[in-house]
Each structure stands twice: as C-alpha cells, then as structure tokens.
Amino acid sequence: MGDLIGTATDGTLYFARRGEFERIEKLNASRLEKTEILAELARLNTLYMIAAAGSGHIGSSFSSMDVVSYLYRCEMDRTKGDLYFSSKGHDAPGLYAVLIAEGVLDEANLHKLRKIDGLPGHPDVAVPGMVTNTGSLGMGISKAKGMAFANRRLGKGGRLFVMTGDGELQEGQIWESLISAANHRLGEITVIVDHNKIQSDFSVERTSSLGDLVAKFAAFGWHVERIDGHDLAAIEACFQRLRAIADRPKVIVADTVKGKGVSFMEGTSIDSDVEMFKFHSGAPQSGDYTRAVQELIDRINGKLTGLGAQPVMLETVERKPAPVPAEAPARLFPAYTEALLAQAGRNDRIVALDADLVLDMGLVPFTQRFPDRFVECGIAEMDMVSQAGGMALNGLLPVVHSFSCFLSTRPNEQIYNNATEGTKIVYVGGLSGVLPAGPGHSHQSVRDISCLGGVPELVMVEPSCPEEVGPLLDWCLNGHQRSSFLRMISIPYVLPFKLPAGYVPEPGRGVALTEGKDVVVISAGMVMLAEAVKAAGLLKAQGLSVKVVNLPWLNRVDRDWLGATLADARLLVAIDNHYLTGGQGDVVLSAAAELGLGLPCRKLGLSAVPPSGTNEQVLRAVGLDAEGIAASIAAMVQSVSGSGTQV
Amino acid sequence: MGDLIGTATDGTLYFARRGEFERIEKLNASRLEKTEILAELARLNTLYMIAAAGSGHIGSSFSSMDVVSYLYRCEMDRTKGDLYFSSKGHDAPGLYAVLIAEGVLDEANLHKLRKIDGLPGHPDVAVPGMVTNTGSLGMGISKAKGMAFANRRLGKGGRLFVMTGDGELQEGQIWESLISAANHRLGEITVIVDHNKIQSDFSVERTSSLGDLVAKFAAFGWHVERIDGHDLAAIEACFQRLRAIADRPKVIVADTVKGKGVSFMEGTSIDSDVEMFKFHSGAPQSGDYTRAVQELIDRINGKLTGLGAQPVMLETVERKPAPVPAEAPARLFPAYTEALLAQAGRNDRIVALDADLVLDMGLVPFTQRFPDRFVECGIAEMDMVSQAGGMALNGLLPVVHSFSCFLSTRPNEQIYNNATEGTKIVYVGGLSGVLPAGPGHSHQSVRDISCLGGVPELVMVEPSCPEEVGPLLDWCLNGHQRSSFLRMISIPYVLPFKLPAGYVPEPGRGVALTEGKDVVVISAGMVMLAEAVKAAGLLKAQGLSVKVVNLPWLNRVDRDWLGATLADARLLVAIDNHYLTGGQGDVVLSAAAELGLGLPCRKLGLSAVPPSGTNEQVLRAVGLDAEGIAASIAAMVQSVSGSGTQV
DSSP, rough: OOOOOOOOOOTTTEOOOHHHHHHHTTTOOHHHHHHHHHHHHHHHHHHHHHHHHHHOHHHHHHHHHHHHIIIIIIIIOOGGEEEEEEEEEEEHHHHHHHHTTTSSSEEEGGGGGGSSTTOOSOOOOTTTTTSSOOOOOTOOHHHHHHHHHHHTTTTTTOOOEEEEEEEGGGGGHHHHHHHHHHTTTTTEEEEEEEOSSBOOSSBHHHHHOHHHHHHHHHHHTTTEEETTTTTTTHHHHHHHHHHTTTTSSSEEEEEEOOTTTTTOOOOOOSSSSOOOOOSSSSSOOHHHHHHHHHHHHHHHHHHHHTTTTOOOOEEEEEOOOOOOOOOOOOOOHHHHHHHHHHHHOOOOOOEEEEOOOOTTTHHHHHHOOOOOEEOOOOOOOHHHHHHHHHHHHHTEEEEEEHHOOOOTTTHHHHHHHHHHHHOOEEEEEOOOOOSSOOOOOOTTTTTTHHHHHHHTOEEEEEEEEEEHHHHHHHHHIOOOOOOOOEEESSSOOSSOOOOOOOOOOOOOEEESSSOSSSSSEOOOOOHHHHHHHHHHHHHHHHOOOEEEOOOBBBSSSOOHHHHHHHHHHHEEEEEEEEEEETTTTHHHHHHHHHHHHHOEEEEEESOOOOOOOEEEEHHHHOOOHHHHHHHHHHHHHHHHHHSSOOO | OOOOOSSSTEEEEEEHHHHHHHHHHHHSSSHHHHHHHHHHHHHHHHHHHHHHOOOOHHHHHHTTTTHHIIIIIIIIIGOOOEEEEEESSTTTTHHHHHHHTTTTTTTGGGOTTTTTTTSSSOOOOTTTTTOOOOOSSOHHHHHHHHHHHHHHHTOOOOEEEEESGGGGSHHHHHHHHHHHHHHHHTTTTTEEHHHHHHHOBBBHHHHHOOOOHHHHHHTTOOEEEETTTTTTTHHHHHHHTTTTTSSSOEEEEEEETTTTSGGGGGSSSSOOOSSOOOOSSSOOOOOHHHHHHHHHHHHHHHHHTTTTTTOOOOEEEEOOOOOOOSSSOHHHHHHHHHHHHHHHHTTTTEEEEESSOOOTTOOHHHHHHHHHGEEOOOSOHHHHHHHHHHHHTTTTTEEEEHHHHHTTTHHHHHHHHHHTOOOOOOOEEEEEESSSSSOOOOBOOSSSSHHHHHHTTTTEEEOOHHHHHHHHIIIIIIIOOOOOOEEEOSSBBBBBBOOOOTOOOOOOOOOOOOOOOSSSEEEEEHHHHHHHHHHHHHHTTTOEEEEEEEOBSSSSHHHHHOOOOOOOEEEEEEEEEEESSTSSSHHHHHHHHHHOOOOOOOEEEESSSOOOSSSHHHHHHTTSHHHHHHHHHHHHHHHHHHHSSSS
C-alpha cells in the first residue's frame, strides 16, 4: 500500500490508492475531520492525474473540492436517487478523484485521465458516476430541471446538486434556466456556485463583473445562501438548513479560492495586467508539482498525526518527460497575433472582441497595444456576437474571438442575424478540429463548417501553416466584402510540407503540396494536411502517387480550378478535420458532382463523436493519422478499381 | 386628401395620408395632445397595413405605439445621432406607421407591407429608418451596446433607445447583455420593456412568469423606472427624469395593454385555457377590421373636435378578398397533431416541450389531453433543449417544438450536447423553408439542414404531404435509435401529387412522384415538390421527361438506391428549400460524386438572403416557382448537352 514519503522529489509522481482512503474513513474522528483529510488526499490524486495526463484543470478542481467531498461523504444518498454533477465540467479531475475515493470509479482510472478509453477531460456519461455531459457552459441547471421533471413524472425521488462556476454565470442560459425553476418550485434542485472569483484568464470582477450575485439569484425567485466554501462546518450547517426548504430551488454562493490547498496555486489576489492565474488549465511543471505535493503531504500528515494515526502511504511512479518532437512544430497563433497587430496598426476601425480566452486566442499583445479597441465580453458569446453586429453597423470592423466549438454554435443565430445586415465581421475560432483530443467532445470542434458554412457570403478559411495566416487574415479584412470565419488549430504541429514560393491564396482555389497522378487528396489545416502528406509518402512506397492539395477555402470551391486539378486523377479523396456530413468534403464532392467527370470520389473524416484521449491515440482511433489515411486510400483505390468503374 | 368617414363599412380599407399627420401637427394644442392623436392615427394606418398585407402583428404594434410615438415626436433628436429600434421586431408595422407619419419613410410604403421590395414583416436595415435587423428575439440590447461602443470610439454622440417585449425577456441573451452594460456604465442606452403581459399564445404569467421584473433589472445594476406606457404625461416625466442619469443604463418597465386602442383587441384579461389572445399576429377579419377602424375614427374625431379642428380625412381602398385556391390545400400540422396524440397514447414516456408556440406547433390538443406531459418553456430555446436532455437521461422520450429558424440555431450547441449523450430526442421544427415569406429572413428557415445535419446520428426528415407525417414521426419515435429532426412546413399548400399506394418511408430512399428518363429531380417537402412536379409538367411540353423524386431524408442518402435511381438519367437536379450550401442538395450531390457515374449534377436553391414578400412573389424572385425551376432545368440540360459532357 505504498510508501511513507518524507520529501517529495522532482521526477516522481505520487498518488494514494483507494486503501488509504478506506483507512482514513475508519479512523476514530468526526466525519468533518475525516472529510477534511480525504479532500486533501483527493487533491493530491487530482494533481497526480493532471501531471500524468499533461493537462487538466487544477484551479477549479481544487476550489470545488471541499464542497464536492462533503456532498459525496455527508449529504447525498445515492441509493435514494440523489445526483451530483458539475455544470462547468472542467473540475472533472477533482470529481474523478472523489469518485475513485468513494469507490464509484475503479482506481485504475487514476492513470487514465485524458487517455483513450479512460477519463475524458470533461464529464461524459460513459464514465461511471457521471450523470450528464458537460464542458459546454451554462447547461447544467436546465439539465437538472429536465431530470427533476422526469423524476416527478416517473415517481422517482432524489435531489439534484449542480455545481456551476462563477464565470459560467455570464452565460445567458443560466438566467434563462433560473426563471422556470422558480415558477415550478423545483425544491429538489440545489445549485452550488463555486465562487472562486477567477475565470479562464482574469478575475471575474475584471472580465465581466457579476455584481451582487445574491441579489440576482434572489430576484429570480431562488432561495440563496452564501458561505465559505472551504469551511466544512459552514457547509454542513448550510446543507442542513436547506433540507427544510422544499418550495423553492436553492442556490449556495460558496466563496472559494481557486487552486485552494496549495499556497502558491491559490489565486486570491491575482488580478493585474502583468500576471494571470497560472493554474486554470495545463499541468504543473516538475518543480511546481513537487512543491505542491510536499505541501499536501505535510498537511495531510499533520492532520493524521493530530488524530494519532499513521502518516499517509503513497505510491510513486516516475514522471515521464513530455515527448520532445524531433522537429520544431509550427504554431498558428503567434503568426495570428503578429498579423492582427499589423492590420490593426494600419486600420483604426479594427476592434477585437473576446469571450474569456484572451490568452488562448493570442490576444494579450493586442490588449496591451490597443486597450481602447479591445472588448472583453466574458463568457457570453451571444452577447459578444450581437455587440459586434452593432459595432459593424456603426462603422467599426470587429474581429470576434472564441473557440470554434463555441463560436460556431452558441451564437449561431446571432452570426446569421449579423450576416443579414450585410456588414463585415471577422470571426476567429481557435481550438478547431479534433485535436487537442484531451478536453473531449465539448471542445473538439468538428461541426463548425456545417454550422456556419451555409451563411450567405460568410466565407470560411483555414490556414495550412503559420505563413498562410497573414494572407488569409488580410483577405478576410481587406479582400472580402462581407463576413468571414478564420478557422484556427491551436496545437503545435510538425509540418512535413512547405507552401510553394510566391503562393498567394485565391478564393476557392487550392495549392498542391505534393505531386502525384493517381489520387488527388484535398484537405485543409495543419493536422490533416500533415497527415495526408505523410500518407502520400507511405503510399508512394506502394506504387501510388498522391497529389495532396491544400484548399484553405472551407465552403467555397472554384469549379474551373477543381476541374483542372482533377483532370488526370483516378480518385478524389477529401479529408475533413470535421464530421463527414457538412464539412469541406461535402462542398468539394458536391462541386465535383456538378462537373460530372465520372471520377469516383471519397470522403474521410469523422463519422461518430470522437473520443477523448491523447492526440496520437485519437487520431489513430478515428483513422485520420497518416497510417489510417494511407490504408483507407489504398482500400479506396482497390475498391474503385475492382468495381469496374473507370479507374 | 381623402374623405370624411362617418361610418366605416365592410369591404373597405381606410388609411390616412401624410398630409393628415402634418395638419394635426400644426394644430394649436400641446405636444402631448397632438402626440395622442397622431398615435391613434398611426394605429389606424397600422391596421390598414396589416389588413392589406393579410398578416402582421397588431397586438404589440398597438401596445408599444404610445411610447414609440412619444420617442419620435418628443424625445429623440435624430440629428444628434439618437436611434430607436425594436428588439422584438414584430411591432414593425406600428413603427412603419410612425416612420411614415414622421416622413422618414415614404408614404407609398403604406401599401407595401410584406410585399417584395416593400416593408418586411420584421425590421431590415434596407428600409429607411431601420437601424438593425431584428425578429430573432433577445439581441437588441447587445446590438445597442456595440453601437454605443462604436459611437464612443468614433467620437459620435447619440442615445440608443431599445424596445423589448416582456416575453422576450425569457431569452437568456437579454440577461447576458445586461451584465456588461452596467459594468461599462452605458448611460446612453435606455431600454423600454413593452410590458403588455401577453406573449404569442398566453399570458407571460402563465407561460413563464418573469416574477419581479423591477427587482431583476435592479439586481443587474440598471436604473429602473416603471410607468403606465399609455399615459403620455407619465412617459414624458419619465424620459425627462432619465436625462439626468448618465452613469448607468436605464430601463423603463412600461405597463401596456396588448392591442391597446381597440376595445375588443385589448388583451387585458385573456388568460384561460379556452381562449388565447387573438390579435398577436395575422390580419383581422373584415367585420373586426371595420369595427376597429370605427372605434379609432370616433376617438380621433372626438379629440380633433375637442380641439376645434376638422374631423380626420381618410383615403379608402377596396379590401381585396383573400385568394381562394382552386383546390383544397394540404396542411401538415393537423396530421402532426393527430400522429403525436396517437403516439403519446401508446407510450407514456413521450412528453412534449414547447417554446411559446403551442398554437403554431399544433400542440393545443396535446396540452388538453396530456397536461402533465407538456412543458411550456417560454421563449427559452436553450433551456428547453437542455431540459429535454435531462428528461431523456432520466427515462423520458421528449419531443421538442419550435420554429426551425430558432430551433436549429439558438440551442444549436445544446442539441449537440444532448447528441453526445446518446439519448433519443425528437426535435420538431415548424415554419421551415422560405415560405411563408411575409415575416422575413429572421423567420425563413433556410439554413436548418446545414446547422444540424452534421450532428452524429441525428437524422433529419421532412414530410412531403400530410400522409407522410405519421410514418415519419413513427420512425423518429420508434424506428430510429437516436435523435431526429422533423422539418415541417407551416403554410397550407396545394399538392399536385400523391404518394404511391403502399409507400412506406425507408431510410435514405426516395419515391418517384412523376416518371421521366431525361432528368431526375430530387427534393423534399410540400413546396419544392409541388413546384417541381408542376415544372415537370411544363418541361414535358418541351419534350423533356422529368422524374421528380421525394426524398424525405434530408441528411442521409442510400447509395444503392441513388445509383439505381440515376442509372438511366442524363442530369440530376437537387432542389433545396434551403441555401445551396449545406442543404439536402449537397448531401445528394456528394453521394452522387461517390458513385462516380459521370452524370452532370446541379443544385437549385437559395444563394442569397431571401426577400420578404408574398409567397408567390418570393418564390418567383428566387427562381423556385414552377416556371423558374422549369427554366433553370431547361438551361441546365442545354448547358450540359452543349458542353460536350456525356448527356
């Protein structure tokens, strides 16, 4: 059952097995004393999982940990149908650690965070103990209302406990959902706001202050409590008070500290231009990890010793260094930042809007150089997009930022409404495509082309490499009369190709990255093009020559160019970093059908919700790594040759 | 300048020309006395426009009329950049009447409501005096914030007055938008809530009560006033008070009466199961119209006489009777109501959810027969869809209703989130396609297939006629394992075809409605199939035989069936009641490309935002009436024959 750890050392990871939780459970101490220790031990395991995974959300896993531990150990009766889930969802690692401690989840899962067939970066109902899929913010209270209605209808009991973030309260759906919960007197719902005051980038106060939260909830007809979310006695007293209130839904505003439990991770006072909270997501560096573990071990042991119990026993594993790519990977966002700054320097009508992703979207330099031309909208994508619409109507050129998964969906009707006004707005979506695969399907944007591709005059483009970012942004801002969507991959990627010298993007036209006569592959973006070029290399060894074409235009194809490109080919394969329906592949194949060439055409892409896992695992699992693509193309060639079709 | 009207008579429509407004303007009376009369006269013109158009929103045009008239006549200084717009947008006829009275809009527009090249059913910036496109609810305050930011940035002045509905406040975006307006101290924004207490179907109180509105706005940091929205002196005093408040955005909760100004249209007390408010949309019957005009004339003349002025002079035109179709048109919703009731009778897990469209979605009988299995969500589509997700997770089979334009967009991310949980939910979208064309682009759902077609396992289907509704709903509820979307046309339509006896829908497969060997037309839904069948008749006379195929599967095509269907054809034409990109046409052409037949393929559909107008006008304008389709197909055949392609 592990070892006594005096001093934690760099290069080692530490975790507690379930037996340690069981041992502490049996100690002769109050339930709150034990809950306190178990919460700390769950923090240690959370840290282990995130360090081993290489990414994950420490900050809110830690801030919500005391409430979650209390709920599972002292409040909920799962045999009577009580359910808990997190609406924000990125506190999943902390919840996994609690579920493992409680025996709901097998402890082998400790080693499977963000691995395929393991624990997704955000909650998924396929994992035992997870009751709904979250990660897309703001949906949790609505989901709970539906569950409550179903329970009542089916004569089932059970209370519903929902955790939200505080930044999450900027989402309109939250307020939408509060209204009928009060009208229907859904007393079985208790919401806990993990009020840790810090969102993805900055403080809630700075990002988009929520003002008087208690007054807001009260005005919506909810019973409101406000407590210290790390004071177990206060938590206990509050939940006991709430048991007596059955005629209204209830909300606890729990004042918490982001990163609570590790001194240097605690985000109590970080709210400046210079420094952002560092432990929202990502994994701690080795030194940080070791210091954090040491703090937790010392505190756990202090408490155990105080109870006359043995110190904690931990397992150790070697920390595997992050793999270093043989070649330097390409990154799109530095090129984007540079291009946007240059454009904004030349055109003072350009303004940037963001929804709490200033760091991820490469906007920090913009906020510094053009503070008066930057609007931080908070996690309020609908509001952001309609604001951009108003700005464009009144003479500005707005550039609107969020992750593609959110930007193409949450404000979908707002983007269309703007388009009907004939103004020009540039939408920039990060985190596009199936990778990174760690966060899971709420963040894997593989439906954005279909969601927005039909908006009239809205042209969607995706750069194949850093060098193409500037020209495409220039086209969006200066070349195109109407709105556009710049689809950006966020992960670094090693590119085995270079754009030809002198290449300039032309609407609807692509550029060959490899030459070949048998098969034409058309795709877009760093990941698919890199894998396709590698696949072309593999197929060359099999005697098939493949022309890989970068077509950065996602919903436009020039018919003449396509006809010329396909003139001598035996097979066209369109590869989508997207679902098969409604992606670039459908646009290309539909255009090919218009040409009536008699050329067999195929699509490769996603046919089902992609799994969470490492990038390599998931790309292989969905058949879109170089080997998978090569195998598919070889089989396609075989199939169309064998079928007697004119190949 | 018209005639003195003593007694209004049935069969005649009455309107006031701009000269009458100018005459009243010059009377020796206080500005409030004149505003009162002018507002009544604008009501009379509003009624004229709606009666002449055959549809329009009387109720909220009338409830907001006094505030709007006051704003334009007494409060706003448009030379200083003051702007007004309505966020709800369906009060457009009332606003048009005021703009015509003020000379902003040419009076010829009185006769052009809901006509092509006239005044759209909801606001569009192409119309003079309209500052933003609305009709999709909840976006107005966000738009105003963007305008305010732009004004500040560009050094422009001007106040922004935004009208919202009260039902509209159920939309989450409203609350999203309030937060940063307070934080940024946007004192140039004044929101007026037209608090007429009645939404599309029932009272706000019954639909989804908003509770203490004043407390809600105050909790969001806004300065709040509450006034009688028909008391011009109170309105004046309120706007004068608000001039002194510059450090906060301001909201006026204006208590109004829906249908105000015509006694029997006033919705003060209508809130029962039996009777709904009858004057939300649609045009008054001839008798109602005449009574209403008489009331308005009498009141206007009473006021004019009191001021010692001449009675009002009105123009008259003959009321054209609504055209009666030669054949009885088909209607989908009665068949849907019947099918849903039958299914629900057999399966008590079926529950229905609605977003304030119980009448339009054919749900009134369901609410009566299964009151405990019906959830009215109010105008809160995101909340509705996530509630359905929670219900499905906990054992129910939810059927979710709204118009397709809203259902495919506003809760787009929520529908995807539900899909990732692998549950089964049936989404039913009404008002699908380009018709009715009167309401304008906010309500013309011609992007829904692209918006949702890529959701894994979500199958979209559209019935071609009432007889196909039941079998398709049965497939959605019982045949398919996962979620589906039933795309429904809301207008009655004369169908020149019948489904073959014994036909049963099979996934991905279509059924021929006409036989022909030259051209295969594939389409879906009543309107396009009716026009295509008529076009086939026209083309037959030109010696071209056309097989028109009903393919009710919008995002699925069986490859074998398609290959067999196209085997002898010379041309495939897919016709979309949808934009060209991302509709059924792309799905069909993409599948055709995979077959590699060498058959030229073409798409017909919408390439630009469709206009508002009468159904006949708009179908012709977009080239999708029978004549337009026939002409396009003839040209396509010519083109593919002439190009040397194998036709």
